[in-house]
Amino acid sequence: MIAVITAVAVIGVISVLIGVLLGILAEKFKVETDPREAGVRECLAGSNCGGCGYAGCDAYAHAVVFEGAAPNLCPSSDKNKIGEVMGVCVLEKARQVAVVKCSGNCSNTRDNYVYGDETDCRVAYLAPGHGAKKCAYGCCGLGTCASVCPYDAIKIVNGLAKIDREKCMACGKCVSVCPNRLIEIVPADAPYTVLCSSRSKGKDVKAACDVGCIGCGMCARVCESGAISVENNLARIDYTKCTGCGKCAEKCPCKIIRFNGKS
Helix, strand or coil: CHHHHHHHHHHHHHHHHHHHHHHHHHHHCCCCCCHHHHHHHHHCCCCCCCCCCCCCHHHHHHHHHHCCCCCCCCCCCCHHHHHHHHCCCCCCCCCEEEEECCCCCCCCECECCCCCCCCCHHHHCCCCCCCCECCCCCCCCCCHHHHHCCCCCEEEECCEEEECCCCCCCCCHHHHHCCCCCEEEEECCCCEEECCCCCCCHHHHHHHECCCCCCCCHHHHHCCCCCEEEECCEEEECCCCCCCCCHHHHHCCCCCEEECCCC
8 A cells, every 4th residue: 555655745845846847947948929020921812822931921921020021922911901910100012013925825836746635834844845845934834823823814815825914912832833933923013024044045036935025135135225135036025114115025026025014
């Protein structure tokens, strides 16, 4: 009987010591909480798109409250409500949208291959020549970008990715998965966009696509604000200089400089 009582007493003492130890550790390593974190989280869309630069909505809400992250980084949140939660005035960021810098659909490009069941552009890109189309810089058209878009803003139309500007939140997921790197985030109010990414010379461009930039430089010569340059056989627009006069689009022989990036 004495042995049993002793054993029970020892177990009791150990249990008390463990409880005290756990209490001390819990206090020492407790995670700081703040009701504002939940408040900020409620203002976010919950798509975990990563457009803010953080791993997801929870991580961003935590960063806003505890790490001083800017409260206007989420492209699809209610910035004013976040400001109310944080007690600050939030400046609205200039809206941005994603643009597919390619005009080569199935009607105006030539093919190298015909894929059967493959639906991942990243796999198709591994083929010699980078994808089904003869243009090594063009849209593969298999819809990997559409499959990762959390806002259903991308559709594949006639072998070319099309972005709905009204739905797009510029989260950048499509940019990160496109193997040809031809999706770009641009200011939503950018007047004109060069819808081509080919860096081939003019003759090679025409052999692969009827609507590719041939790097002729006519757009740059007529631009009075110096907003256009031709680098690596491809016209590029500096949106900080562009005045939206439209002379570049009028002069482009291939008609791949489009108003607001519309195809």
